[in-house]
Amino acid sequence: MPATKMTMAQAINTALRDAMTADDRVVVFGEDVGQLGGVFRVTDGLHRDFGEARCFDTPLAESGIVGLAVGMAMNGMRPVVEMQFDAFAYPAFEQIASHVAKLGNRTRGRVRLPMVIRIPYAGGIGGVEHHCDSSEAYYAHTPGLTVVTPATNADAYGLLRASIDSPDPVVFLEPKKRYFAKEEVDVAEAVPPIGRAVVRKPGRDATLIAYGPSVPVALAAAEQAATEGRDLGVVDLRSIVPFDDDTVCAEVRRTGRAVVIAEAPGFASVASEIAARVTERCFHHLEAPVRRVTGFDVPYPAPKLEHHFLPGTDRILDAVDTLQWQDSWEVTA
Amino acid sequence: MPATKMTMAQAINTALRDAMTADDRVVVFGEDVGQLGGVFRVTDGLHRDFGEARCFDTPLAESGIVGLAVGMAMNGMRPVVEMQFDAFAYPAFEQIASHVAKLGNRTRGRVRLPMVIRIPYAGGIGGVEHHCDSSEAYYAHTPGLTVVTPATNADAYGLLRASIDSPDPVVFLEPKKRYFAKEEVDVAEAVPPIGRAVVRKPGRDATLIAYGPSVPVALAAAEQAATEGRDLGVVDLRSIVPFDDDTVCAEVRRTGRAVVIAEAPGFASVASEIAARVTERCFHHLEAPVRRVTGFDVPYPAPKLEHHFLPGTDRILDAVDTLQWQDSWEVTA
Amino acid sequence: MSSIASTGVPDAAAAPVRLIDERGAHVGEHPLPPVAELVAGYRGLLLARRLNEQAGALVRQGRLAVYPSSRGQEACQVACAQVLAEGDWLFPTYRDTAAVAARGVDPVEVLSMLRGDWHCGYDPVAHRVAPQATPLATQLLHAVGVAHAARLKGEDTVVMALCGDGATSEGDFHEACNFAAVFRAPVVFFVQNNKYAISVPLARQSVAPSLAAKAVGYGMPGVLVDGNDFAALTVVLGEAVARARAGGGPTLVEADTYRMDAHTNADDAARYRTEDEVAGWVQRDPLTRLRTHLAETGALGEEREAEFAAAAEEMAAHVRAGLGAETPVDPEELFAHVYATPTPQLAEQRAALRAELEFEEA
Amino acid sequence: MSSIASTGVPDAAAAPVRLIDERGAHVGEHPLPPVAELVAGYRGLLLARRLNEQAGALVRQGRLAVYPSSRGQEACQVACAQVLAEGDWLFPTYRDTAAVAARGVDPVEVLSMLRGDWHCGYDPVAHRVAPQATPLATQLLHAVGVAHAARLKGEDTVVMALCGDGATSEGDFHEACNFAAVFRAPVVFFVQNNKYAISVPLARQSVAPSLAAKAVGYGMPGVLVDGNDFAALTVVLGEAVARARAGGGPTLVEADTYRMDAHTNADDAARYRTEDEVAGWVQRDPLTRLRTHLAETGALGEEREAEFAAAAEEMAAHVRAGLGAETPVDPEELFAHVYATPTPQLAEQRAALRAELEFEEA
Ligand SMILES: Cc1ncc(C[n+]2csc(CCOP(=O)(O)OP(=O)(O)O)c2C)c(N)n1
Ligand SMILES: Cc1ncc(C[n+]2csc(CCOP(=O)(O)OP(=O)(O)O)c2C)c(N)n1
Ligand SMILES: [Mg+2]
Numbered sequence A, B: 001m002p003a004t005k006m007t008m009a010q011a012i013n014t015a016l017r018d019a020m021t022a023d024d025r026v027v028v029f030g031e032d033v034g035q036l037g038g039v040f041r042v043t044d045g046l047h048r049d050f051g052e053a054r055c056f057d058t059p060l061a062e063s064g065i066v067g068l069a070v071g072m073a074m075n076g077m078r079p080v081v082e083m084q085f086d087a088f089a090y091p092a093f094e095q096i097a098s099h100v101a102k103l104g105n106r107t108r109g110r111v112r113l114p115m116v117i118r119i120p121y122a123g124g125i126g127g128v129e130h131h132c133d134s135s136e137a138y139y140a141h142t143p144g145l146t147v148v149t150p151a152t153n154a155d156a157y158g159l160l161r162a163s164i165d166s167p168d169p170v171v172f173l174e175p176k177k178r179y180f181a182k183e184e185v186d187v188a189e190a191v192p193p194i195g196r197a198v199v200r201k202p203g204r205d206a207t208l209i210a211y212g213p214s215v216p217v218a219l220a221a222a223e224q225a226a227t228e229g230r231d232l233g234v235v236d237l238r239s240i241v242p243f244d245d246d247t248v249c250a251e252v253r254r255t256g257r258a259v260v261i262a263e264a265p266g267f268a269s270v271a272s273e274i275a276a277r278v279t280e281r282c283f284h285h286l287e288a289p290v291r292r293v294t295g296f297d298v299p300y301p302a303p304k305l306e307h308h309f310l311p312g313t314d315r316i317l318d319a320v321d322t323l324q325w326q327d328s329w330e331v332t333a
Numbered sequence C, D: 001m002s003s004i005a006s007t008g009v010p011d012a013a014a015a016p017v018r019l020i021d022e023r024g025a026h027v028g029e030h031p032l033p034p035v036a037e038l039v040a041g042y043r044g045l046l047l048a049r050r051l052n053e054q055a056g057a058l059v060r061q062g063r064l065a066v067y068p069s070s071r072g073q074e075a076c077q078v079a080c081a082q083v084l085a086e087g088d089w090l091f092p093t094y095r096d097t098a099a100v101a102a103r104g105v106d107p108v109e110v111l112s113m114l115r116g117d118w119h120c121g122y123d124p125v126a127h128r129v130a131p132q133a134t135p136l137a138t139q140l141l142h143a144v145g146v147a148h149a150a151r152l153k154g155e156d157t158v159v160m161a162l163c164g165d166g167a168t169s170e171g172d173f174h175e176a177c178n179f180a181a182v183f184r185a186p187v188v189f190f191v192q193n194n195k196y197a198i199s200v201p202l203a204r205q206s207v208a209p210s211l212a213a214k215a216v217g218y219g220m221p222g223v224l225v226d227g228n229d230f231a232a233l234t235v236v237l238g239e240a241v242a243r244a245r246a247g248g249g250p251t252l253v254e255a256d257t258y259r260m261d262a263h264t265n266a267d268d269a270a271r272y273r274t275e276d277e278v279a280g281w282v283q284r285d286p287l288t289r290l291r292t293h294l295a296e297t298g299a300l301g302e303e304r305e306a307e308f309a310a311a312a313e314e315m316a317a318h319v320r321a322g323l324g325a326e327t328p329v330d331p332e333e334l335f336a337h338v339y340a341t342p343t344p345q346l347a348e349q350r351a352a353l354r355a356e357l358e359f360e361e362a
């Protein structure tokens, strides 16, 4: 099958479909994922095509959904559940932190939980409160969870297939503002292994490190910087846990400068981690401190203010400007 | 009243008592906090002395406890609730993240939530699973919460008084392994403002940054280092949010070297934040990257293995040793 | 007035309490509420219906991002506000805009949230109306807290806590009902069972004989009421409020009603329900029913009808004007309310944003 | 056998089902289970009691850190395991060590958790016994998941899900019951109402007529049974299991019992309950009751008694030996099971720990 243009929602739908076809242990459930096909239509047609046993609506209770998935995974299934929006996964937090993340360890590996928790996350859609949280730090900080987030539609397909195949529980974060953008996807392409970052754009002068919804923003910033004569590289993490130190550090060591970009509030965040670990590993290659361009440390704002909150190209380029270029002409020369 | 020797549990009990006496809007509730006086006896005697209306047991439901507190705070009270152990606050996560943290902002300050969520946290007591989590990152990452953790009994008293007086919701993290150690407490001392770190021990060569249960460990490490001729300073954060950049950075700029110590798994943690922000602010003063000595990225282990997990003095001193002393004899000279 | 609502163990399989049937006739033994109350209620229903329509129109015009309509549920919306005293509290959801307005909050303020201004557009304390809750069932616990605090303070406040049928499946619903029952808190839990949670039908939410039957498990009275019968709602909710105020503790009231519109304008209801099903509920329209009753009993003349219609149009014009106006929001407000006093970190971030904005302006 | 348990709407205020009274006499109409079952059950009770005592002794000797005893609840512990078929699953809590042992798991493996070795000492899959749950009520959802998966796969597995009276207040209890009822999952929810959640008495947990009455709100049968009557428990739980297996869906069973010991050895029960109250329950001891019954009906001779006592002593000796032995745990195992394959980050951390350990050894 050749590459086709599809939206990210379609890419995810196709991944679910293909996984359900390939393995009848894969079941999909959550709120409104059945007949409606999900509020973002990500599960469109699965109920019709695979039937009630393979794709079904549950009562409205997120802890229940995740807890049910834990039990079903214990009994040989591979549940893929949807949390309707980021903040609506919080009622399931105890199940996620105390069981999903820990059951494999608790049982010395005798029980593995091959399950995926899909969460549409982050902002940029003018949503009302609780519909735009970037909640990745909560999961990334919890040992035992794999945390994956695609930035492209091809990755959405490939990484979801890999996540469903994983023997471990995966929190699969879908940048909802990318749901309806079309891109080429070749489903026949090799599934990317979880844990590998990718250099979306090589660059000589500084490295932008991003994931999920911030990758296109970083690419746009790099493009703009190019018109101003600065060659910025962009690394797309794809997987937050496990973290690809090798790819990230190789880039940063080459450029000596880095900016981390993420929508979530910056304090004690994934961006903090990236800045800290890149600095630990590349300290003597750095010409300037690793800068973070993140959401402010405030609750996600109402629609009229969200563009002030979100890291945009200007803010990224401002941060790049502060990377003490004047002291280090010899590096960029 | 002169300083008296008391345990941290007693210091907290005294703070609750004094706050309840000073302000009859202060109410204490949770699981087993009434007649039993709490599983750690922190609320001992409050039910007897203040009566059922001021200190009471609730049904066993943490989301319920926190949600009840939100409503009571909306209606003019100052609830201080206890979560029995760290991991048992997770069922309340939605209430904490979506309401406790956000209601003031949501209402443009028309509703403030002067409430305190007390959480015995961290390990070192040989507890079974779910009784030893260091969960501070979850709260510190959530804008709208104040996150405080005392390391001394005097601070336990003073910071709790300040937390109860705060117009904002405070997550008050009590290092449970310190509950029964006696220290001098002078309750007449001025209440320390929330948001001020304290230099527990000045030091010339490197700065250890710690909070809560890790402060005594850092002090012990500094003591041991002194016998080996190295002069390490120790900063006790006391408050994670707000963060005292001034005190921390002043120390690090003086020493040029820093190690952050915390029990929680290191990935996307408060320790990551400290390392990242100290580096951003002190980059050109640093002789070596800021090192983190934290719990491993694994679930809190069973008792027999916890000493391997917890950051101890040896591990701290090993980290200090890696701070590239040989390249920088001129700084330490 | 004799009690219509069960005060002991609710009869789980009982038929909904009804006072006025679908053809506008008074049924059963229980007397109707005073005519003045019904007339006032009818006015409220008209305003609520008009508000639903106006808000829908504003969405189509792009003035509002989204609107979860309560069309078909107006009797519930108005009754739950009307039974409250001034000092009482209302805890609404996103769908209860009409109830909030019926409580006296300016609908422009309420709807400004959906224009994207801020998360809550009105003053909850001044109106004793909590912000409209989005995370389902969570607000029920806050309602219990407000009620419990009132009781401890010796105030006779009652709290009306709203949620939908779907929300009864959430853990917080359970914890809230149980806390209220154990503490005998003056709360009325009012479930508008409109048969759907977005696309998910009631049968997937519960196989209990009714949602009101859940009251048994908490040891509180539970009543199922015809949710399109304003008279029955007023009596049942009024009794529950009176019991709560008298120290009799909480009640769970389930209204049998129907969401006539889609979940929101963004929803496509054709995917999960038939036109026939919707048409069936048109017969049970709460406005028609009350109007027929009032008209037939002579309580509602043409003059009154015209007067009410004018009031509804005036309200709609006010809403159009209020929401048509462009209301700038100050970007720096992002940092203003997160804490009573911004942290040093927020002050720093605010300064950075200010610098950006000044640079852009320059 | 005619059904003893309500299969429709439970009678919320019904007295507990009882077959053998406190003096050992068969009461009521329902026949007793076969004598062989009762004798086997009695043996189980003796072993369970001995295990509770032995574990308590090990705590006092410092061999175990803590032990939540089920003394007084042994009839529940044994019955819930005995009614299960081999392919069924048991979901126990921290208090259900005796039930796990009655299911056939080596008590040394079970208790090794409380010696601090690891979070779960036995193989859950091999035994079809989930790890003992600490976070209250959370495991009930896993039980529903196992049951629902079994049903989807066409297996006739039944899942026995245990929790305490306190745990019924948690949101997860609600969600689990509701999911099970809606999906007609083959689960038996078995609540051991031992009257306390640590120090908090039942009255602070619920003001419902019974915990079994909560079943009404989920549309499932609910039964209250004398939790110190092994015969009644066997019949009630057995019927619930049979109904589940036959596709009849879940049942909520509440056992009226009592926690004779403190919550754990670390707890001081004198702070919240009287000696008198405890003494009252001594009269209702489940062992005495069954022994009296069997002795009086001639089903239990001295020989049998001696044989069972010896089996109990043998088990206790095995437990002492097993838990007395020092079992080292490999520090590197910290990293072994967090993921199926350790992440690069964990591999790095493991190497760092190994280096530390090697340095210490050197
Ligand atoms: C905790 C939580 N989960 C999911 C959602 C998403 N959501 C919004 S409305 C809705 C359906 C609610 O149904 P119901 O309670 O019946 O209320 P109705 O919309 O019918 O008034 C859902 C699932 C949410 N708001 N909160
Ligand atoms: C979610 C959660 N909250 C709190 C606790 C702490 N805790 C352990 S046992 C217990 C009491 C449980 O009572 P009950 O459910 O009646 O069971 P019992 O101990 O009586 O068998 C509490 C509060 C916990 N384990 N999990
Ligand atoms: Mg509904």
Ligand SMILES: [Mg+2]
Pocket (backbone or CB within 6 Å): D164, D165, D166, D192, D193, D194, D195, D196, D197, D198
């Ligand atoms: Mg109990």
